[in-house]
Structures are given as structure tokens and as C-alpha cells.
Amino acid sequence: MNELAARLLESPKAPQIIQQVQAILNDEQNRRRAFYEWMDDTMKAEFINGEIVVHSPALHKHNMAVMHLGTLLNVFIMRHSRGIVVVEKALVELTRNSYEPDVCYFGPAKAAHISPDSLYYPAPDLVVEVLSKSTERNDRDIKFDDYAVHGVAEYWIVDPTRQTVELYTIDADTEAYALQGRYQIGQTVSSVILPAFTIPVKAVFDAHANMIALQGLISSV
Numbered sequence: 001m002n003e004l005a006a007r008l009l010e011s012p013k014a015p016q017i018i019q020q021v022q023a024i025l026n027d028e029q030n031r032r033r034a035f036y037e038w039m040d041d042t043m044k045a046e047f048i049n050g051e052i053v054v055h056s057p058a059l060h061k062h063n064m065a066v067m068h069l070g071t072l073l074n075v076f077i078m079r080h081s082r083g084i085v086v087v088e089k090a091l092v093e094l095t096r097n098s099y100e101p102d103v104c105y106f107g108p109a110k111a112a113h114i115s116p117d118s119l120y121y122p123a124p125d126l127v128v129e130v131l132s133k134s135t136e137r138n139d140r141d142i143k144f145d146d147y148a149v150h151g152v153a154e155y156w157i158v159d160p161t162r163q164t165v166e167l168y169t170i171d172a173d174t175e176a177y178a179l180q181g182r183y184q185i186g187q188t189v190s191s192v193i194l195p196a197f198t199i200p201v202k203a204v205f206d207a208h209a210n211m212i213a214l215q216g217l218i219s220s221v
Contacts, residue, residue, distance in 0.1 A: 103128035123150040
């Protein structure tokens with residue numbers, strides 16, 4: 001980011017470019033305010049780079065992966081009193097964009113500032129996005145970069161078709177996400193920021209495996 005700014009400032013057109021960018025950003029903020037006034041709790045919609053993105057109904061395999069993983073993470077967090085988990089309807093407000101991730105985890109520090117009447121959420125500590133044909137590009141592109149820039153420490157990308165889980169954390173040198181592992185059926189996946197949260201990948205996609213994993217989390221010390 002600093003290198004990009006340095007190259008821009010070397011250009012004699014820097015003042016004009018900065019002015020144009022600021023005008024675009026101001027217009028985006030006006031559109032964003034209109035988005036907040038337009039949306040309601042019956043729809044799943046996001047504001048991405050100045051545009052409203054309304055999501056169509058998801059396939060059953062997508063919904064089940066969200067429910068299975070969200071339930072496992074929520075039970076673990078409640079069991080250990082480690083913050084809060086929100087599934088799907090958390091409107092996360094970042095600098096330019098507003099997202100509704102599939103699963104969000106907020107650690108104790110951020111959870112302390114979230115009240116029952118909160119409408120907008122800060123950048124989570126962990127985000128899970130479950131891929132679909134209509135969302136994969138944003139999940140792997142804009143959101144991938146945006147979550148890292150805003151310090152979302154851990155990002156899971158779940159593919160319900162290939163039945164895989166990709167786990168990313170922020171590299172200290174590049175300040176971008178680095179892949180920690182791509183896990184499939186027959187393997188387990190462990191959170192980096194929540195080391196005790198270890199689950200079989202199959203528990204994300206299979207109801208019986210999910211129940212067994214859930215019982216294990218409930219009975220764990």
C-alpha cells in the first residue's frame with residue numbers, strides 16, 4: 001500500500017487523481033446511506049464498491065454448510081465464554097463496503113461493544129464465507145482483500161461442492177492472507193485464533209458427523 005501511494009505521489013497528476021478518487025468515494029458514501037435506508041431485514045444484500053448486491057436464495061448444500069459450521073462454532077464459543085458468533089444476518093461495516101458474511105466470530109473485546117440493539121457490526125476476528133456460483137468471485141477477490149486490510153485475523157472459505165475448507169491468516173510481512181491449509185473429508189481443521197476449536201471437515205457437510213462433533217464440543221472441558 002505504501003509503495004502504491006509513493007508511485008502516485010511521483011506523478012505530476014497526483015492532485016487531480018486524488019481529487020477524482022475523493023469525489024468517487026464521496027459518491028459511494030451517498031449511495032451507501034441510500035442503501036441503508038433501502039434495505040430491510042427480509043433480504044440478504046451487501047454494498048460492494050458502490051453497488052448494491054442482492055443475493056438470490058442459496059442451494060440446500062450451502063445452507064446446511066452454514067448451519068453446521070455456525071452451530072459448531074457457536075457452541076464452542078458459548079461453552080468457553082469467548083465472545084459471540086453471528087450467522088448470516090450480521091451487517092459488517094468496513095471502510096467502503098458493507099457485507100453480510102455467512103458466519104462471523106467476534107472475540108471478547110469486540111463482543112463487549114455489541115449490544116442487543118446493534119445494527120452494524122465491526123470487522124470480525126474470524127469470517128467464514130460459503131461459496132456459491134454467484135458469490136465466489138467476491139469471496140475470493142474483493143472480500144478476500146478487504147477482510148485482510150481490516151484486520152480480520154482468520155478467514156475460512158468453505159466449498160460445499162468440493163467439500164473442502166480453506167483456512168487463511170494474515171501474513172505479518174505482506175499484511176495479506178496466506179493459505180494455512182486446504183482441508184477435505186477425512187481430515188480435521190483447527191482454528192488458528194481459537195486453537196481448541198478443532199472439527200472434522202465432514203462435520204461441516206454431513207448431518208450425522210455434525211451431531212457427533214457437536215456432542216464432543218458440548219462434553220469437552
